[in-house]
Each structure stands twice: as structure tokens, then as C-alpha cells.
Amino acid sequence: MHTAQIDALLEYEVRSPTHILFNLEAAFHEGHEVVQERLTITPSMKVRTYFDERSGNRFFRLDAPRGVLSVNYHAQVHLHPAPVPLHLDETPVTAVPDDVLHYLLPSRYCESDTLSRAARQLFGHLPPGLGRVRAIENWIHDSIAYLPGFSNSTTTAQDVFVQRAGVCRDFAHLGITLCRALNIPARLVVGYVYFEEPPQDFHAVFEAWLDGRWVLFDATRMAPNDRLVRVGTGRDAKDVAFATMFGDVQMLRKELMVEQGDLPSATPVHAQPAAASLVTG
Structure with a gap:
């Protein structure tokens, strides 16, 4: 089994009050399991979250005031992809x-x-x-x-x-x-x-x-x-942009760090994704 450590930092200059839709969090999907995650947004503001039941995509929305907006997502994920057979037919x-x-x-x-x-x-x-x-x-x-x-x-x-x-x-x-x-x-x-x-x-x-x-x-x-x-x-x-802006916003910084490795076969795995912690401030 593989494991991934993810750190994503996005920083923007918000030039006028703007509504922003983000798609940064690991999806709800059978091929992996989120065991730990943290979302930090600065400055502090109200955030609305939802997910698409059909795709598993997770979104959060916010109204960003003028100034610098920082969004940081950290996650630890265990991956267990299904093997692909050597032969698969096309579906009529x-x-x-x-x-x-x-x-x-x-x-x-x-x-x-x-x-x-x-x-x-x-x-x-x-x-x-x-x-x-x-x-x-x-x-x-x-x-x-x-x-x-x-x-x-x-x-x-x-x-x-x-x-x-x-x-x-x-x-x-x-x-x-x-x-x-x-x-x-x-x-x-x-x-x-x-x-x-x-x-x-x-x-x-x-x-x-x-x-x-x-x-x-x-x-x-x-x-x-x-x-x-x-x-x-x-x-x-x-459909899958990591950020969609409804206003005047300029990206200042985008930093992603992904570290991946193998888990020992005896490592226990949680049955359900861990709940995310949301920090704004």
C-alpha cells in the first residue's frame, strides 16, 4: 500500500471583494483513504463546504475581502488502487x-x-x-x-x-x-x-x-x-479547476509538496476517512 503526504499553499492578492470556489481537498473515492487533513485559511472568514455525491469532488466556498488571502491544505492519504486486468472490452x-x-x-x-x-x-x-x-x-x-x-x-x-x-x-x-x-x-x-x-x-x-x-x-x-x-x-x-474566481484576483504564490512512499503490509488502515479540521485565522 502507498501513502502520500500533501502540502499545498496558495496565496492571492484580492483586489476587490470576491467569491471564490476551491477544489483542493482529496476526493471521496474508493481508491484512497484520507487519514488526516487540515485546511487553514488566512485571514479568518466564514467557509462553506460541500461535495458532489456523484463524483466525490469536495469544494469549499468563501467571500474573500480585499487584501492577501492564504489557503493551506495538508493531508495524509493511504492509497489502495484496484489492479487493472490485462483485457477489458469497450461498452456498446x-x-x-x-x-x-x-x-x-x-x-x-x-x-x-x-x-x-x-x-x-x-x-x-x-x-x-x-x-x-x-x-x-x-x-x-x-x-x-x-x-x-x-x-x-x-x-x-x-x-x-x-x-x-x-x-x-x-x-x-x-x-x-x-x-x-x-x-x-x-x-x-x-x-x-x-x-x-x-x-x-x-x-x-x-x-x-x-x-x-x-x-x-x-x-x-x-x-x-x-x-x-x-x-x-x-x-x-x-469542471475540476482548483480555484474559480468571481472577481479581481491575482495569484501571488503556489507551492505544492508531495511525498510518497510504501506502507508496511501490517500497517493498520482506518475504515473511513478521518474528519478534516478547518482552521481560519
């Missing part, structure tokens, strides 16, 4: 569950309708199933250059396909798009994971629905999928 569209069907549709950053012809030309001849999604993952890794700073918040999968460069979220968006274009439900997953380069940051991968289960894929190959602490799951990046 008629058998896709109702709550999964919307992951087949085009979305803001994933134009699966406009890239459908390219997807069929590249991968339509391959046998359906896990191997075809692996082929998509491999093609993105081999064809798209990882270039920090090359893309921006408006870059879509089609842009990445044309420009052949981007960062982890761009790799994931392209994987989602090519899967959906082949009638394979796919979605974005973001979270915390340790990797050596570039410096620690939020990481994005994609997930495909195969044989009645979600399977993670990472075309960047920057870190093992079984080490990812999931924070957000959604159709694309607009």
Missing part, C-alpha cells in the same frame, strides 16, 4: 449507464465531434477494448511534446492536436477527445502525485470507461497512476 453505447452517457459528449475543451474523422483514421482499425485506449495513450506520448508554458487556459484538444505540444491537462484532454470520438466514455481526473520534473504541481490524467469500470491513463508518463491522489473528476478542466 446502448449499454452505457445513464450516469456515464454524458462522458461521451463533446465538451468545452474536448471537441470529439470535430476530431472524429482523425480518431477513426488513427485508431478505427484497431480491435476495440483496453488495447485501443493504450494505443491512444501511446500515440499522444509519442506525438505531442510536453512543453510547460506553451498552452494556456483556453487551449483545447483540437489546438493540441494541431500544435502538437502542451502540458498534462492538454495531453489528458486529447486522450478524452479521441476516446469519445470512438464512442468510448472518457473524463478528466486531476490530483496530487509526486514526480521529479517539472516542479510539483497539480497533475491531470484521463479515465476511460471499459467493461463497466473506469481505468486511468496518463500519456505524459510522468508518474504511476496508482500513486495519484484524486482531487477532481469531470468532463474537462472547467
